[in-house]
Amino acid sequence: MIITSAKPLEEILEILKDEDDIFIIGCNVCAAKLKTGGEPEVLDMCRRLEEHGKHVLGWALPTAACSIRSYESLVEKNEKIKEAHCVLVMGCGSGVSATANVVDLPVYGSNNTLSLGGSSSGKLLSNQCIMCGDCTVGEFGGLCPKSQCPKGLLNGPCGGSVAGKCEVNREDDCIWALIYERLKKINRLDLLYVIHAPKEHAFK
Amino acid sequence: MLFNFREKLNSSKFLVTAEISPPKGTNVSAPLEDASQLKGLADALNVTDNQCSIMHMSSLAFSKLLLDEGHEVIMQLTCRDRNRIGLQSDLLGAYALGLRNVCVMTGDFPSCGDHPGSKPVYDLDSVQLLELVRKLDKGIDLAGNKLDGGTCFCMGAVSGINPQEVLQLIKLEKKVGCGADFIQTQAVYDVGMFEEFVESTAHLDVPILAGLIPLKSLRMAEYMNEHISGIHVPEEVLSRLKTASDPVEEGLSIASGTIKELTKLCRGVHIMPIGSHKNTPRLLSMAGISPK
Ligand code: SF4
Ligand code: SF4
Numbered sequence: 001m002i003i004t005s006a007k008p009l010e011e012i013l014e015i016l017k018d019e020d021d022i023f024i025i026g027c028n029v030c031a032a033k034l035k036t037g038g039e040p041e042v043l044d045m046c047r048r049l050e051e052h053g054k055h056v057l058g059w060a061l062p063t064a065a066c067s068i069r070s071y072e073s074l075v076e077k078n079e080k081i082k083e084a085h086c087v088l089v090m091g092c093g094s095g096v097s098a099t100a101n102v103v104d105l106p107v108y109g110s111n112n113t114l115s116l117g118g119s120s121s122g123k124l125l126s127n128q129c130i131m132c133g134d135c136t137v138g139e140f141g142g143l144c145p146k147s148q149c150p151k152g153l154l155n156g157p158c159g160g161s162v163a164g165k166c167e168v169n170r171e172d173d174c175i176w177a178l179i180y181e182r183l184k185k186i187n188r189l190d191l192l193y194v195i196h197a198p199k200e201h202a203f204k
Numbered sequence: 205m206l207f208n209f210r211e212k213l214n215s216s217k218f219l220v221t222a223e224i225s226p227p228k229g230t231n232v233s234a235p236l237e238d239a240s241q242l243k244g245l246a247d248a249l250n251v252t253d254n255q256c257s258i259m260h261m262s263s264l265a266f267s268k269l270l271l272d273e274g275h276e277v278i279m280q281l282t283c284r285d286r287n288r289i290g291l292q293s294d295l296l297g298a299y300a301l302g303l304r305n306v307c308v309m310t311g312d313f314p315s316c317g318d319h320p321g322s323k324p325v326y327d328l329d330s331v332q333l334l335e336l337v338r339k340l341d342k343g344i345d346l347a348g349n350k351l352d353g354g355t356c357f358c359m360g361a362v363s364g365i366n367p368q369e370v371l372q373l374i375k376l377e378k379k380v381g382c383g384a385d386f387i388q389t390q391a392v393y394d395v396g397m398f399e400e401f402v403e404s405t406a407h408l409d410v411p412i413l414a415g416l417i418p419l420k421s422l423r424m425a426e427y428m429n430e431h432i433s434g435i436h437v438p439e440e441v442l443s444r445l446k447t448a449s450d451p452v453e454e455g456l457s458i459a460s461g462t463i464k465e466l467t468k469l470c471r472g473v474h475i476m477p478i479g480s481h482k483n484t485p486r487l488l489s490m491a492g493i494s495p496k
Contacts, residue, residue, distance in 0.1 A: 150313055150324065151284075151313065151324060151329070153310065154329055154332070155332065155378055156371050156372070156374055156375035156378065157372065158330075159309075159362065159364050159372070159434065160313070161369075161372070161433075162434050167312070167313060176371050192371070193378070195331060195335070195378055195381065196332075198327065198332050198346075201327075
């Protein structure tokens with residue numbers, strides 16, 4: 001799941017200050033789950049923009065904003081898009097870009113995209129993976145330090161890790177403390193001694 | 205006569221290193237003046253690399269200026285601001301300019317400094333950076349390309365001192381495994397704890413220089429306890445500062461006592477005062493360390 005947060009309305013109004021006749025596209029997967037782009041949020045955005053003098057011509061809610069088949073498929077959902085002068089996508093950054101691929105109008109995003117996360121036992125999990133393209137998560141018992149340590153350290157914690165908490169935000173656990181607990185649980189503490197090579201980054 | 209830092213590490217002498225921060229700006233007179241007080245006292249000066257993520261003149265440039273003044277210099281290098289290309293080219297440049305000692309570390313996260321929105325790099329971590337330095341020493345770069353002239357660095361790393369932090373100890377073991385020639389530690393206030401740390405790392409056989417930050421007030425000590433990672437100022441030290449009529453003087457007396465005990469435990473001290481080195485010469489003389 002892509003973790004997003006809604007931009008404040010003032011910022012959205014600033015982005016749209018020279019625009020009118022807006023068409024809104026929500027996202028019924030991640031953004032709906034996080035309440036940043038599901039139907040209730042789309043309807044609320046329509047209302048708030050109208051209150052600020054903007055004309056919202058219509059909206060559509062594709063299954064996922066990041067996988068829109070074609071412009072025609074959007075027209076099928078709501079013909080009003082044909083009259084629109086711009087599109088506001090209430091999904092993640094990928095949803096905005098995917099929409100721009102099929103719509104020849106200015107396309108804007110209403111959210112900030114924060115991380116690739118997930119949820120388990122009702123708890124939101126952020127930064128589960130930064131898609132480094134060179135996956136070695138198994139060498140850490142399944143918890144990724146590349147994504148969950150703000151410094152992406154592969155060979156153990158930095159000096160700022162104290163009593164299992166992270167120097168960057170003392171409320172957060174240091175991922176290395178969690179990796180230690182996990183490796184202990186699965187009887188693989190030996191993995192802590194492995195010297196991990198730098199990641200091979202590539203634009204894919 | 206012992207000359208360079210590597211030779212000194214190989215001797216039996218109790219070593220003194222001291223930290224100097226480059227200026228925030230281009231006026232180098234104050235830090236050069238500060239360093240000049242340590243001539244003949246410090247065996248080498250560590251030059252910080254944008255310490256606490258606060259932007260300063262580059263460690264490389266200021267290290268060279270100190271070298272020109274006749275100091276033995278340890279250039280600090282963090283993983284925070286440069287990718288592997290930047291790190292390697294700076295290391296080659298440093299070597300060509302005559303710098304022979306480096307001390308590598310992860311580096312504080314940018315959010316704690318004065319450019320909190322800057323992009324954190326950390327392309328390599330400190331263990332990988334040590335491995336990289338060793339490669340340059342062998343005349344090849346990280347990608348395996350042959351260099352036209354390699355380096356021969358005396359290479360240090362840093363460590364916390366809490367013997368309970370198992371992961372930190374394992375990381376230290378990795379650093380030594382990658383060939384670290386010396387270790388400089390976080391500030392020591394609790395000599396008992398440091399002694400345990402030394403015992404738990406005895407098998408590593410690496411020279412350890414204990415960090416030292418002279419306390420200046422009770423407030424400073426309490427601040428360190430609350431905010432500085434892994435630092436533990438014991439109750440006894442706090443109460444000495446509390447009752448002292450001159451806390452700065454008391455801080456120096458505490459620090460000199462610590463140095464005397466450290467001479468029995470490790471290879472040297474690494475002095476990192478808050479502010480200038482004004483009191484460092486006196487501190488060393490109080491601890492019985494005389495200029496050479
Ligand atoms: S190593 Fe971590 S960041 Fe890279 S792909 Fe695997 S989980 Fe994602
Ligand atoms: S405290 Fe742990 S999670 Fe935080 S930056 Fe350091 S190593 Fe990474």
